[in-house]
Amino acid sequence: MKKKVSMPLVEKLIAYSGKGPVRFHMPGHKGGKGLPQRLRVIMEKNLFRWDMTEIPGLDNWHDPQGAIEEAQRLLAELYGADRSFFLVNGSTSGVMAMLGAALEKGGEVLLPRNSHKAALMGVILTGAKPVYLKPQVDGELGVATGVPLSEWRKALEQHPDAKAVFITNPTYQGFCPNLSGILSKAKARGMKVLVDEAHGAHLAFSKRLPSSAGEFEVDAWVQSPHKMLCSLTQSAWLHLKGRGLDRERLRSYLSLLTSTSPSYILMASLDAARAVMETRGRWWVEKGLELAERARKLINQKTHFYCVGREARGRGGVYDVDLSRLMVNVSPAGYTGFFVEKVLRERFNIYAEYADFSNVYFLLTGGNTWDDVAKLVRALKRFPARKKKLKPVCFPADLPARALDPGEAFFSPAERVHLDAAPGRIIRDSVIPYPPGVPLLCPGEIVEKQHVEVIREILRAGGYCQGIKNGCITVVKNG
Ligand SMILES: Cc1ncc(COP(=O)(O)O)c(C=O)c1O
CATH class of the missing domain: 3.90.105.10 (Molybdopterin biosynthesis moea protein, domain 2)
Known part of the structure; x- marks a missing residue:
């Protein structure tokens, strides 16, 4: 008898997409639903035909002089950068490369302790000395919220020789710091300002959202359009302003961290995402925001859970909040975030972005619909309040002692x-x-x-x- 060929991953993907899940997770295109019809059809039809390598005429990511260079120029123009780079290894590679370009071995960098692990990897790679800033922790939400400007000021004064500051805008939870306040103090001391805006590629397209790094004189900022826009997973981009960072050094780091066969499919998706944002960026972002606002209101009115909103501003080092994502706090109603996420997935076919002990998170973009929101609210209404409120599990308030860099x-x-x-x-x-x-x-x-x-x-x-x-x-x- 002929043996059945097994493709475990392919089978899982077929099963997942076949059941018509409600997607509140990345990527932002939500199974392609959010893309303009013509673009979606072209991309679906050409997956294999566009899977190319650096043949003559298609340019070379490691030394771009043709189509890739032109696409990056258009991207820089859209985001107000002096220079932009496509990335095919996520914001992870961009974060590491900008730290590499800004720091020598032993150089100090100020960064909040709740930065993403990509920043830590960048510090390891460069041999830099991190100075961790302690974020405030919200006892109800059970998460680190932010580092207040006053703490940034103190750290800047105590470490006048630091070479760079590293800021996240927004965090995974959507909390934003006072970018301009930190920037002006750091710049006055001659430090480089690097911003991890992996979750913020959409910020520049609505006045109702927190400021994007591109509005200020930062040296570099990295964004993952696969998260809140419509490019493919693993694609990202990095922007530069001014001449503060050594561009050749940055290029070397980017090359070091990138395959010698960068995917043309990923780069094409970046080019397409840029074009979508140029032509209908406002619509894309306002739609996601509108849906999130309606969902937030209904969750707070009709369920036993609390969905964080603008009232978080000004508390715990939070300067502003990205309202296009939902942080639903479930532990006061007696549930863990892990449990609610699992029930939503298994019983209601609703996929959250992620959960932690006390919260479940949902990302909304132009690829979501009102029907998605209605299903989510209907499902959350099915969780009755439990008698016992759960106490969040928080990281210890004090930072761990350090024995080695x-x-x-x-x-x-x-x-x-x-x-x-x-x-x-x-x-x-x-x-x-x-x-x-x-x-x-x-x-x-x-x-x-x-x-x-x-x-x-x-x-x-x-x-x-x-x-x-x-x-x-x-x-x-x-x-
Ligand atoms: C704050 C932050 N920075 C950087 C990254 C890395 O982004 P990517 O997945 O595009 O490599 C993430 C990923 O979730 C993140 O949350």
Whole structure:
């Protein structure tokens, strides 16, 4: 008998798309629904025909002089940049490259401790010295909210020799810092300003949204249009302003972090996403925002959950909020975010972006519909309030003590130890609850009992932590 050929991943994808899921997760095109019809048809029809390599006439990403260069020029024009670069390895590569371009080995960079792991990887790669700023933590929401401007000012004064500041705008939760306040202080001290705007490629297209880095004299900012716009997963772009960053050094880092066969499909999707935003960007963003606003109102009126809104402004280091995403706080009603996310997925065919212990997150773009929102609200109404309010699991309020710089620890010999034996040891491989990808423990930091407790609580509640396998953690080898 002929053996059935197995394609486990393909089969999963067929099953997922076949059941018509309601998509509140990335990518922002939501299964292509949000793309203009003509563009969608062209892209679907040409997937294989456009899967190309650098043949003559198609330009070369590593040394662009033709079509790729022109597409990047149009992108820079749209975002008010002096120079823009297509990326095929996500904002992850852009974040690492801009840190690489701004920092020498041992150079100090100021960054909030709740930055994405890409920033940590950039610090490791460059051998820079991170100065972590402690974000405020909201006890009800159970998440880090932001670093107040006053704390930024203090850190800038205490570290006048720092070479760069690294800012996230917005965070995964949609919280934005006071960009212009931080920028003016950092620039006055001659520091480079680098912005991780992975979640903010849409900000520049609506006055009702927080400011985008492009409105200010930042040196570089990175965006993932696959998150809130309509390009394909893994595509991203990086913008530069002025001559603050050494462009050749940036290019070298980008090349180092990129395949020698960059995908033309991804680059074409970036070119198309730029064109969509140029022609109907306002419509795309306003539609997502409008849907999110209606959903927020209904969730707060008709369910037992709380959907965070503009009232978060001014609290816990939050300067502004991106209202085109929904952060639904469920623990006061007695649920974990992990549980609600699972029930929505398994019983209602509704896919959230992600969940943490206390919240579930939904991303809305021009690719969503009113029907999606109606289904979500209907499903959330089915969760009755439970008697026992759950206490959020938060990262410890104090930052972990550091024994080594991240780069030193990362390149040290390592061993695996069980979590029970981990307190007192120096971390080699980060421990990162994922999503959102914010490290609990970074290389070089000392594990304490309270970190082990947080990890255990997250795992017990159904969450996932990168860096933990079979109850073990990787630490720097003793002796
Ligand atoms: C704040 C932040 N920065 C950077 C990234 C990396 O983006 P990408 O997935 O495009 O590599 C993420 C990913 O979720 C993120 O949340």
